[in-house]
Structure formats: C-alpha cells, structure tokens
Amino acid sequence: MSLQTATVLRSNTFRxxxxxxxxxxxxxxLVNFAxxxxxxxxxxxxxxxxxxxxxxxxxxxxxxxxxxxxxxNLAQGSFFMLGAYIGFAVYGSFPEGTPVWARFMAAxxxxxxxxxxxxxxxxxxxxxxxxxxxxxxxxLTFGLGIVFTELVRAIYGPAGLIxxxxxxxxxxxxxxxxxxxxxxxxxxxxxGAVLMAAILLLLQRTRIGIIIRAGVQDSEMVQALGINIRxxxxxxxxxxxxxxxxxxxxxxxxxxxxPSMGDQFLLSAVIVVVxxxxxxxxxxxxxxxxxxxxxxxxxxxxxxxLQTPVLASLSILLIMIVVLLVRPSGLFGRxx
Amino acid sequence: xxxxxxxxxxxxRASHKGFLPGILLAALLAPPLIAAIRGQAxxxxxxxxxxxxxxxxxxxxxxxxxxxxxxxxxxxLLGMLTAVAFAFPPGKHPVFTALRNQGxxxxxxxxxIAMPFVIAWGTDxxxxxxxxxxxxxxxxIEAFILAAxxxxxxxxxxxIGVISFGHAAFFGAGAYGVGLLIHHLEWPLGSAVLGAxxxxxxxxxxxxxxxxxxRGLYFxxxxxxxxxxxxxxxQNRIMVNITGAEDGFTFAVPDWINATKNRITFxxxxxxxLVGAFLLVRQIVNSPTGRVMHAIRDxxxxxxxxxxxxxTYKMLAIVLAGTLACGAGILRGLLxxxxxxxxxxxxxxMDPLLMTLIGGAGTFxxxxxxxxxxxxxxxxxxxTVIPIAGIEINIGERWFLILGVIxxxxxxxxxxxxxxxxxxxxxxxxxxxxxxxxxx
Numbered sequence: 046m047s048l049q050t051a052t053v054l055r056s057n058t059f060r061x062x063x064x065x066x067x068x069x070x071x072x073x074x075l076v077n078f079a080x081x082x083x084x085x086x087x088x089x090x091x092x093x094x095x096x097x098x099x100x101x102x103x104x105x106x107x108x109x110x111x112x113x114x115x116x117x118n119l120a121q122g123s124f125f126m127l128g129a130y131i132g133f134a135v136y137g138s139f140p141e142g143t144p145v146w147a148r149f150m151a152a153x154x155x156x157x158x159x160x161x162x163x164x165x166x167x168x169x170x171x172x173x174x175x176x177x178x179x180x181x182x183x184x185l186t187f188g189l190g191i192v193f194t195e196l197v198r199a200i201y202g203p204a205g206l207i208x209x210x211x212x213x214x215x216x217x218x219x220x221x222x223x224x225x226x227x228x229x230x231x232x233x234x235x236x237g238a239v240l241m242a243a244i245l246l247l248l249q250r251t252r253i254g255i256i257i258r259a260g261v262q263d264s265e266m267v268q269a270l271g272i273n274i275r276x277x278x279x280x281x282x283x284x285x286x287x288x289x290x291x292x293x294x295x296x297x298x299x300x301x302x303x304p305s306m307g308d309q310f311l312l313s314a315v316i317v318v319v320x321x322x323x324x325x326x327x328x329x330x331x332x333x334x335x336x337x338x339x340x341x342x343x344x345x346x347x348x349x350x351l352q353t354p355v356l357a358s359l360s361i362l363l364i365m366i367v368v369l370l371v372r373p374s375g376l377f378g379r380x381x
Numbered sequence: 382x383x384x385x386x387x388x389x390x391x392x393x394r395a396s397h398k399g400f401l402p403g404i405l406l407a408a409l410l411a412p413p414l415i416a417a418i419r420g421q422a423x424x425x426x427x428x429x430x431x432x433x434x435x436x437x438x439x440x441x442x443x444x445x446x447x448x449x450x451x452x453x454x455x456x457x458l459l460g461m462l463t464a465v466a467f468a469f470p471p472g473k474h475p476v477f478t479a480l481r482n483q484g485x486x487x488x489x490x491x492x493x494i495a496m497p498f499v500i501a502w503g504t505d506x507x508x509x510x511x512x513x514x515x516x517x518x519x520x521x522i523e524a525f526i527l528a529a530x531x532x533x534x535x536x537x538x539x540x541i542g543v544i545s546f547g548h549a550a551f552f553g554a555g556a557y558g559v560g561l562l563i564h565h566l567e568w569p570l571g572s573a574v575l576g577a578x579x580x581x582x583x584x585x586x587x588x589x590x591x592x593x594x595x596r597g598l599y600f601x602x603x604x605x606x607x608x609x610x611x612x613x614x615x616q617n618r619i620m621v622n623i624t625g626a627e628d629g630f631t632f633a634v635p636d637w638i639n640a641t642k643n644r645i646t647f648x649x650x651x652x653x654x655l656v657g658a659f660l661l662v663r664q665i666v667n668s669p670t671g672r673v674m675h676a677i678r679d680x681x682x683x684x685x686x687x688x689x690x691x692x693t694y695k696m697l698a699i700v701l702a703g704t705l706a707c708g709a710g711i712l713r714g715l716l717x718x719x720x721x722x723x724x725x726x727x728x729x730x731m732d733p734l735l736m737t738l739i740g741g742a743g744t745f746x747x748x749x750x751x752x753x754x755x756x757x758x759x760x761x762x763x764x765t766v767i768p769i770a771g772i773e774i775n776i777g778e779r780w781f782l783i784l785g786v787i788x789x790x791x792x793x794x795x796x797x798x799x800x801x802x803x804x805x806x807x808x809x810x811x812x813x814x815x816x817x818x819x820x821x
Contacts, residue, residue, distance in 0.1 A: 117598055171789065171793065174793055175792070175793065178796065180542075180544060181792050181796060183544065183598070183601070184544075184734065184738060184788075184792060185789060185792045185793070187731075187734075188735075188785050188788040188789045188792065189785070189789065191731075191781055191782075191784070191785035191788075192782060192785035192786060192789065195779065195781045195782035195785060196782060198782075199778075199779055199782055312605070312606070312609060315602055315605070316606070319599065319602055323598070351619060353617060353618050353619055355613065355614075355617040355618075355619055358609075358613050359610065359613060359614075362606050362609055362610050362613070363610075365602075365606050366591075366603070366606060366607070369592070369595060369599060369602075369603050370591060373594065373595040373599055
C-alpha cells in the first residue's frame, strides 16, 4: 500500500492526483463505517463537508491570489471575520418589521461587496508598492491581519456579537439515518459548493478567467499582450477577499462573530492551499474537502476514545508535514 | 584608509584595538573594587554564588550607594566623550576612531549596567526593594529576553533571508524544556539548561534537514505548522499531568537565580545573555561564513553556482538561531519559575518579527532597538489614555492595534527599520559634510 501510495504521489498528472484524493476520501469513509454506526457516519461526513467548505471559502482567495500575484495574503482570515461583522451591522440596521430572509440576503450581499471593496483598496494602496519586495508583502499582510482584528476588537469589544437569526427554514435540524443534523450547516455546504462551481466556471469559461489563468502561467507575457495586468491583480485580490467575507457572513449565524474568528481558520486554510498545490484552484477545491473530512473523522475518533478533540488539529498538521516532505509542491501543484 | 602609508596605519590600528573594551572592563570592575577598598563590600567573596549574593547585598545596603553612583558617572562620562567624538570633524586619533566605532554601543551597555541604580534613584527606593524598583527591573529583564530572541530571529530573517514562522517553538522549548527537566526528572539546574539547549539543537537540525529542501514560503509554512503542533500538544488536556495543559506549570529554581528573592542577579544574568548573543551573532556574521550567508540572502542561486553548499549554511544559521532563542526561553522560564502555553503561541514568533523589522532587519543593533522600544514603550504607556478626535484611546488595551499600524508604516516606508534608516541618514550627512570640506 505504501509503495503504491508513493508511486501515485510521485506521478505528476492531474488524473492520478485526483485518483489518489478519491482513494483517500474513500478510505476515510471506510474507516468511519468500521468504527461508527451509520447515523454517526453521516454526521461525520456532513460535518466534514461543512468544515471543508469553510476552509475552502477562506483559502479560495489564497490560492488564486498566490497563483497570480505571488502574494501569500495572511490577512485572508481577517477578511473572513470582517465579512461577518459587516453582515451583522447591515442585518441590525434594518427596522424591526423587515422579513428575516430579506435582512439575511442584504447582509450577505453587503458583506461580499464590502469585503471585495476593502480587498481592492488593500491591494491598490498597500500591496502594490511592495511588488519589488515579496518578503515584505507577506509580513505586511500579517500586520494587516492584526490591525483588522484589533480594530474590530476596539470597536465592538473582545466578546463577540450574538449570532443573527437566519431564515426560519434554515434554522432547524433534520433527521438522517437515526441522527440529527443542523439544516444551516447544510446551507453552508451548498453555498460553498455553488461558489466552487461558480469560480471554476469563471476561470474555465470566461474571458477574464482565461486572462487570470494565463497570468498564473506568466504575468509578464500577459502584460506584453496588451492587457492591464495590474487591474486584473486588483480584481483578483478583491475577489479573494470577497469570497472570504462571504464565507464569514455565511458561517457567522452558526459560529457567531468574534474578533479572532478568522485566525482559527487561517492555519487550516494555509494547509489546504499547500496540500492542494499553491497555485492550483482545482487542488484547493479537492484539498479543502479532503482536509475537512480528515478533520471531522479525527475529531470523532478522538472524542470517542480520548474524550478530547486533540486529534482534529493534530491530524491535519501531520498530513501537512507528510505532504510537504513527500511532495512539496502539493497534490496538484506544478513542480519547479 | 587615506592616511599615507602602512607604516602609520599598522601601529595605530594595533594600539587602538582593544582600547575601548579595556576601558570598559576597567569601568566595570572599578566601582565594586573601590567600594571594597572603602570597606563597603563584605569580605567573603569565595565562590560564584557567594560573590553574586554579596554584590547584591552591597548594592542593597542603601538605595544609591557608591557602586551605583560610580556606574552612573561612568555612563555619563563615556556618553559625553562619544558625543564629542561624533560632533567634531573626523579626527585621526585612534581614541576618536574607537569612540566613534564603539562608543555609542558601550555607553548603552554601561547605561544598562547602571540602570537598576538609576531606577532606584528615580523611584526613590533601594534596588532590592519590591514594588516600583522590582517592577522596572523585571520590565528590563523581559526586554533583555525579547531582545535576545529578536537577535536570534534576525540571524535567519535578516542575515540569511529565510522566513520562519515557527520561532516560538524554540523559545517555548527553552521554557518548557528546562521546567519539565527540573520539575519531573528533578535534574539540577545546569543539566536542565544543557538538556533544553540540546533539545533545541535537535529541533533545529530536524527542521533544517526535513524542511530546507523546500524553499521560501513553504519553509515558512512548515515552521508555522511545526510550532503549532507543540502549541496544540502543550495546551491539550491529555497532557495535563505533564505540562499542566492550559494553565501551564510551575517549578522550583535555586535561590541565587530566584527572581523574586534576588532579582538584581537575574537582571545582570539577562543582560549578560543579551550581550553574549549580540557578540556571537556579530562575530558570525562578520566572519567568512557570514559573507556566504549574505550571498545566500541576496541571491541563493548565485551562491549555489559559486559552489557553496547553501544547505549547510542555512542549517547552521537555523540551529544557531534556534539555540539562542531556546536560551532566551530558558531565561523566561526561570524568571517566571514556570511555563504556560503562551510561550509557544504565535505571539512569540510575531514579537521578534515585529521587533526585528521595526528596529531594522539585517542590522546588528536593530533587533535590540526594536525590542527595547516596543517593550519599554508598552510598559511605560500601558495605563495612559490619550484623547484623539473625541475618542479616548487606552494605549495598553489598544497596543496591538498601534503596533500593527506602526508595523505597516515601517514595512512600506522604512523597510530597513529604525537602525537602517538612521544609518543611511548619517551616511548621507557625513557624505555631505565631507563634500563641503574635501581637504580634510
């Protein structure tokens, strides 16, 4: 088995990486079936998908931005958090009688737009002067993340806000194979899946997507072809931040909004991106599901046998280390 | 270098080399000696432990005794001489040269040596008195530890150009290592310190061997994850009997290094560690090995093409920086007589990064300036409230926000930090001065 795994890892084609991921996911599900009853398995799989989607929402921006701009945006987690706060503010600003779903939709739209605008502003004002000094871009986004988090803490206090009310239809639980699961978490899975599809379509089927993909390959060449790559940079950065903000407001009714909410996803998101291969969007999509399922399985196992969720974080950290050692460019990354 | 002929150069250089360090040694030894001659020091100075204790007792006898006032006077004298050497046009006398090259650093060192007495003077208390005197001494001890940590971080970030987000692992290994060895295995202090240092060397080798194959960003991420594993393990409930989980644990330390009883000894121990780390890093970076490190930072591919095994140099830097960070962690553990998960948290990676960048990455004194500035300002202003545009801002509460903003400004506008920016201003100024008076 180990020999086989190694061979699969070493071959560099998309298909074999896909096969490996599928085999890994199947293995995880089998482990689940061996250890738990069907009800528990379905809950583990669903919550794995749910976590995977949250990781995806934070890391989608990472992956495209890194591929195109070579900037590791460590402030991505705080855009997730800002999305939640913007959404909460908009939700709260409506008069009492407004229907919940309208307020909810407005919150989501405002958070996405706000995140995108802030992202565009960040890129053009702060990141752009530093393209000549890539190391400083990383530390800048690191500092930016601190500033956003602390700013929110200064304005709203450290405690966090009471979660907003999602529409009634989403605010229930439903039975599944003898267990129960929250409808709202399924909603998050759906939102994540829709975004995955939308971004994939955008990258594969539109003109702007072609430019972005070409820019990932060689941005100087794209510029030489007469395309204003700087504008594309800003757009992509804004897109990444908007997706993260959307993720934040979508998750917030379930998680609540608190200043450090982005930080806890940041490390997982970094792991997802590295696992998938830094500049490969498809890799990020698959790796996020993979990491989510691994984390959920490990969490369930360690809750059952150790009475503490310690394995949840350790498992993905270990996976990350193994992947970096066996295949530093990630599952779907190009080797340089 | 424009002086005529080597005949003049050689004896001059030979005579001023070691001139100021000699003065410094005399300056350090004179006050206790004078005090001893005047009959203030207890006669029993046999053995290191006795020696430190009796020195402390002399110093504790009254607030600002002979030793203290002599140190303060020396600091002022050396500082003034250095200022004179800088203010006047470049003289060729070796004393001037020595003062210009090292005077500022040595004055700063003397100031730090005199600092407990200055504090005692300023707060109108004895240097061994609990309260304000003890509080400010501990602030300085923490600044020493942070400065040593920043120096070690600068070795890899500033001089060899490797970003690591896992420096906290080494720092935490120091605090936890020494604590666990003393608390659970009941090792004596010396062996425990040595054991913790060896652990950090092993960690450094492990990280290098495993992760240096991957470059740049991936290395940064690997170290981030590496440190996170330690953090997760240290604070988890399954480790409660070993590390005390989220609360951490405490351990007993020998009396002479116990910071509650004998803080002044700890103060000088911390200062000695800082000076040692500073000199070690400066020595290494100024050596031929250090030149190769510079080459790797500026262009690693070129260094490889020139035939250097860059892996060895990077590993050397990482192991060394890790060991220095571990030493700082050990001091921190001994100071607090305990360890908690916070020493492994990301903030002990972030702090040295901020301090190095703000002070000046790739300069020797930069990390020290950054550490002192950030830590002392934070402590001095923690209860200050300043009103800006109708909003009252509590500096202590908003410290990280202020820090983040300063950080962003530095990264964008002053990439070489305080030390680098001052250096380039000074160079410009002297160039202009020399241009005005070319005959000199």
